Amino acid sequence: MQYRAILVEKDKSVLNDLANTLKQAKDFEVLSTYNNFNAALGQSSIYNPNLFLIDIDNVEVFKILPNFVEVFPNAVILGTLSVWNADLAYKAQKAGITGCIIKPFTPQEIIDTIKLYGKRGKSKPSRIITFFSPKGRSGRTTLAALLALDLAKKSNESVALIDADLQFGDLPIFFDLEPKHTVVDAAHDIKLLTPTAFAPYFHEVTKNLYLLSSPDRPEYAELVEAPNLVEVVRMAGHIFRYLLIDLPSGFNPISLAVSDFASTNFTVAMINTGLEVAHMKRTLDLFKARRGHMHIDYPVFTRVNPCNDEQKQKLESQIMQPITAIFPNEYNLVSIANSGRILYGLPQDTLMMKTISKLADDIIAGKL
Amino acid sequence: MAVENNNVKQSLSVAGGHSSIIMSIFSTSSGNGKTITAINLAASLAKEGYDVCLMDLDLQFGDVVDYLKLSPKYTIAEAQKDFETDPEEFDVRNYLTEYTHDDLHFSVMAPPKSIDDAYQIDVTVVEKMIQQLVDFDFIILDLQAVFSALNLAMLDISAIINYVGIIDFLPSVKNFKVGYDTLIRFEYEANKIRLIENRSNSQKLIKGDDVERLIGEKFSHKLPNDFQSVNKSVNSGVPLMFAAPNSPLTKSFAELAESYSQHQDNAPPPEEVVVQPDKSIFSKVMGMLGW
Numbered sequence: 023m024q025y026r027a028i029l030v031e032k033d034k035s036v037l038n039d040l041a042n043t044l045k046q047a048k049d050f051e052v053l054s055t056y057n058n059f060n061a062a063l064g065q066s067s068i069y070n071p072n073l074f075l076i077d078i079d080n081v082e083v084f085k086i087l088p089n090f091v092e093v094f095p096n097a098v099i100l101g102t103l104s105v106w107n108a109d110l111a112y113k114a115q116k117a118g119i120t121g122c123i124i125k126p127f128t129p130q131e132i133i134d135t136i137k138l139y140g141k142r143g144k145s146k147p148s149r150i151i152t153f154f155s156p157k158g159r160s161g162r163t164t165l166a167a168l169l170a171l172d173l174a175k176k177s178n179e180s181v182a183l184i185d186a187d188l189q190f191g192d193l194p195i196f197f198d199l200e201p202k203h204t205v206v207d208a209a210h211d212i213k214l215l216t217p218t219a220f221a222p223y224f225h226e227v228t229k230n231l232y233l234l235s236s237p238d239r240p241e242y243a244e245l246v247e248a249p250n251l252v253e254v255v256r257m258a259g260h261i262f263r264y265l266l267i268d269l270p271s272g273f274n275p276i277s278l279a280v281s282d283f284a285s286t287n288f289t290v291a292m293i294n295t296g297l298e299v300a301h302m303k304r305t306l307d308l309f310k311a312r313r314g315h316m317h318i319d320y321p322v323f324t325r326v327n328p329c330n331d332e333q334k335q336k337l338e339s340q341i342m343q344p345i346t347a348i349f350p351n352e353y354n355l356v357s358i359a360n361s362g363r364i365l366y367g368l369p370q371d372t373l374m375m376k377t378i379s380k381l382a383d384d385i386i387a388g389k390l
Numbered sequence: 391m392a393v394e395n396n397n398v399k400q401s402l403s404v405a406g407g408h409s410s411i412i413m414s415i416f417s418t419s420s421g422n423g424k425t426i427t428a429i430n431l432a433a434s435l436a437k438e439g440y441d442v443c444l445m446d447l448d449l450q451f452g453d454v455v456d457y458l459k460l461s462p463k464y465t466i467a468e469a470q471k472d473f474e475t476d477p478e479e480f481d482v483r484n485y486l487t488e489y490t491h492d493d494l495h496f497s498v499m500a501p502p503k504s505i506d507d508a509y510q511i512d513v514t515v516v517e518k519m520i521q522q523l524v525d526f527d528f529i530i531l532d533l534q535a536v537f538s539a540l541n542l543a544m545l546d547i548s549a550i551i552n553y554v555g556i557i558d559f560l561p562s563v564k565n566f567k568v569g570y571d572t573l574i575r576f577e578y579e580a581n582k583i584r585l586i587e588n589r590s591n592s593q594k595l596i597k598g599d600d601v602e603r604l605i606g607e608k609f610s611h612k613l614p615n616d617f618q619s620v621n622k623s624v625n626s627g628v629p630l631m632f633a634a635p636n637s638p639l640t641k642s643f644a645e646l647a648e649s650y651s652q653h654q655d656n657a658p659p660p661e662e663v664v665v666q667p668d669k670s671i672f673s674k675v676m677g678m679l680g681w
Contacts, residue, residue, distance in 0.1 A: 156451045158535055159421030163561070189537055190418055190568065192561035240418075240537045240572050271420060272450050272534065273505055294421060295624040297453045304451070308505050357595060360559035 143179025191236025198362030
């Protein structure tokens with residue numbers, strides 16, 4: 023593919039360097055260079071560009087960035103940053119541009135970045151969804167895995183599962199994988215990474231679905247600091263459109279920091295002795311007290327028997343708020359999911375899979 | 391001392407220099423039956439005539455109080471606050487809640503009522519509280535399913551670690567093994583760790599024998615599955631011995647308790663555990679990594 027590029031850069035010497043690099047590359051043609059955003063927006067259309075490289079180090083650009091997206095809907099627009107800055111990169115994503123790249127860059131890095139964002143899906147910020155449970159053995163990981171599979175299939179955009187249950191993460195077993203990189207490596211390296219350098223840390227599970235694995239020893243969990251893990255999530259949001267994050271059970275620095283950062287959280291509890299309903303209520307009360315209105319916590323109960331509306335209403339009256347979904351106990355399905363065979367034919371015609379499917383539809387439609 | 395024959399106490403009480411027998415109930419996932427085990431083990435030992443204190447150290451979502459339908463006046467949170475205000479005058483016994491049913495009784499240290507308070511609990515204060523609990527023959531610690539600084543400190547002072555697992559699916563097997571291997575890597579003696587399989591006879595695809603081969607250790611006790619009796623026990627708020635006296639699970643808990651009391655007379659005493667000054671998980675990890 024031949025790239026017909028416009029360079030927009032505040033710093034003139036950087037602009038010259040970037041232009042010279044691209045002029046020597048065979049896949050690139052530099053149509054024009056600007057160090058003024060308005061001039062670039064007003065004049066570029068005469069060149070019919072298909073690639074913009076726009077300096078986003080200065081916040082003033084964000085006023086005009088949506089106009090570039092509107093005027094050049096078919097062009098690739100990359101924001102250029104001197105160093106990775108998650109706040110600026112997120113603003114750029116919100117403005118609707120294709121993605122971000124770090125200066126200086128080689129022509130190959132531009133091609134790799136365009137490819138990465140092409141696979142990602144729509145040029146919109148990612149949906150970050152966490153899965154929390156007060157206690158373990160709640161069906162939390164099964165829900166996260168099944169929902170991720172369904173989202174990958176239906177959305178045709180890229181989906182990542184991040185196993186943040188650092189001591190006892192089960193997702194690698196669910197997918198029968200032994201990935202080379204783990205979330206511990208990612209949190210350790212994150213300050214040195216860019217989206218293109220970070221992408222290989224994720225293991226491709228199936229079409230559109232990737233996994234960032236938990237470590238294989240519980241003590242390595244101690245090496246991950248919550249703020250670094252949040253940075254991992256933020257950068258992963260530039261590689262994937264949907265991020266589904268399986269959290270460790272209970273309240274701890276990791277589960278709180280990551281679920282606070284996410285826009286959506288599912289709290290999962292399994293009905294066992296009945297004491298779990300109190301755990302759910304306690305959890306939701308705490309989340310309500312600490313989170314803003316932009317954050318939504320969805321309660322989900324698993325192994326509900328009988329799994330019907332009446333039972334759902336009964337549970338709703340106990341926790342004093344609507345329940346997003348209830349799941350029955352489906353031993354066969356859970357057996358398959360829990361034995362590394364999740365990719366090979368789940369019984370779709372079950373209440374559990376139908377409920378998952380409905381959740382995925384609602385997430386894609388923006389209803390959840 | 392409630393029981394005349396105190397050989398057991400002499401043989402098992404050396405851990406951490408404490409005169410009571412401290413036993414922790416630990417697992418790598420919640421929902422494995424830790425609390426059921428802790429309560430029914432405490433009740434069975436109390437029935438044998440021992441003075442028992444059950445501490446619910448699953449600080450965020452501990453179920454002992456709800457299970458036994460207790461209304462504690464004080465919890466470990468108030469105990470810690472008062473200890474910090476006046477350590478000289480502090481007496482941990484004032485913060486215990488008594489559980490009684492018929493002629494059975496044992497003491498309970500309740501977990502904090504709020505999660506914010508749970509977050510504030512200090513490991514060293516908990517250790518000091520336990521040091522004061524010298525009047526009890528047995529101290530049972532119901533722990534959260536995680537390797538945390540508090541849990542490691544509690545495992546350090548325990549004479550016995552009851553390591554409970556339900557082995558039904560691959561993730562449970564993996565976590566059971568990973569947890570056991572971690573305990574061994576953290577240098578807990580294998581003879582201090584008692585593997586307990588819960589719901590040993592329930593419908594499942596994985597056999598206990600296979601798990602034993604994988605881990606390289608035998609289960610020292612197997613608890614049969616009796617979901618109905620457990621539910622009855624939880625709903626009525628009484629230990630299994632009252633809710634379902636004839637259940638095989640009730641008998642199994644009595645046997646487990648016996649294995650730690652009179653039947654242990656000939657068992658070799660565990661080696662004395664010296665409490666390490668720095669027991670944080672971080673220092674252990676650093677040690678593992680050779681730093």
